[in-house]
Amino acid sequence: MLVSAKEMLVKAKQGKYAVGQFNINNLEWTKAILQTAQELKSPVILGVSEGAGKYMCGYTTVVGMVKGMINELGITVPVALHLDHGSYEAAKKCIEAGFSSVMFDGSHYSIEENIEKTKELVELTDKLGLSLEAEVGAIGGEEDGVIGGGEVADPNECKMIADLGVSMLAAGIGNIHGKYPENWGGLNFDVLDDIQKLTGDMPLVLHGGTGIPADMIKRAISLGVSKINVNTECQLSFTAATRKYFEEGKDLQGKGFDPRKVLAPGVEAIKATVKEKMELFGSIGKA
Numbered sequence: 001m002l003v004s005a006k007e008m009l010v011k012a013k014q015g016k017y018a019v020g021q022f023n024i025n026n027l028e029w030t031k032a033i034l035q036t037a038q039e040l041k042s043p044v045i046l047g048v049s050e051g052a053g054k055y056m057c058g059y060t061t062v063v064g065m066v067k068g069m070i071n072e073l074g075i076t077v078p079v080a081l082h083l084d085h086g087s088y089e090a091a092k093k094c095i096e097a098g099f100s101s102v103m104f105d106g107s108h109y110s111i112e113e114n115i116e117k118t119k120e121l122v123e124l125t126d127k128l129g130l131s132l133e134a135e136v137g138a139i140g141g142e143e144d145g146v147i148g149g150g151e152v153a154d155p156n157e158c159k160m161i162a163d164l165g166v167s168m169l170a171a172g173i174g175n176i177h178g179k180y181p182e183n184w185g186g187l188n189f190d191v192l193d194d195i196q197k198l199t200g201d202m203p204l205v206l207h208g209g210t211g212i213p214a215d216m217i218k219r220a221i222s223l224g225v226s227k228i229n230v231n232t233e234c235q236l237s238f239t240a241a242t243r244k245y246f247e248e249g250k251d252l253q254g255k256g257f258d259p260r261k262v263l264a265p266g267v268e269a270i271k272a273t274v275k276e277k278m279e280l281f282g283s284i285g286k287a
């Protein structure tokens with residue numbers, strides 16, 4: 001069964017740990033993440049970007065696959081299926097398709113329009129018992145072609161959005177999507193602390209979790225971050241393991257051309273990455 005992310009994040013905030021959002025791209029990704037969460041007794045959030053949703057043949061296909069897998073694999077830990085960086089329209093589509101959580105990213109709108117649209121979605125998701133993530137201020141890097149500049153959110157705007165009754169709030173604190181540049185200045189903990197002070201119990205979300213040093217992740221969690229998004233890191237480990245398989249000529253040995261064999265090392269690599277992140281976030285054994 002899919003659950004809203006609200007309860008798991010409230011618990012995480014109270015317990016001073018974070019729940020990982022791991023983005024999925026296909027069956028192998030989903031299976032690897034679900035199995036690792038179950039094995040480690042950790043709650044988990046499966047992230048789906050609009051692009052990945054399209055790639056996987058639409059949101060209803062994604063819901064069917066995830067629900068089927070939870071059932072067939074006997075997954076009992078809390079799993080939220082979450083739209084990542086959704087438009088207003090995509091959020092509505094995902095709600096209809098059966099997602100248990102959505103992110104409405106109105107950070108590119110004016111704060112007034114962001115508030116207006118977020119408010120409408122709060123009403124809709126509240127009625128259905130789903131969780132809603134909102135975002136204030138652009139987060140740097142690139143996600144599905146959208147480029148930001150490592151921006152930092154205004155804590156007062158964060159409070160305005162938090163007060164609408166969203167379940168979790170993403171706010172830029174110098175984090176970036178994708179790989180971090182060598183001259184990156186690190187997370188802005190002063191701003192994070194200000195946001196946390198103004199928004200109180202609101203679980204905060206850290207996007208762009210790939211490549212942030214472990215000590216910064218831990219400090220961010222201590223300052224109220226209870227959801228951390230991981231996407232690029234699984235892609236990097238999957239691709240490195242797959243490349244190794246071909247470089248070692250394993251596809252040319254015996255039945256090594258079988259796609260299930262070809263994809264196996266990548267799946268193991270995703271599992272290892274997810275495990276490493278869950279250890280760092282402190283979510284193991286919290287399900």
Ligand SMILES: [Zn+2]
Nearest residue numbers: 085207208229
């Ligand atoms: Zn993001």
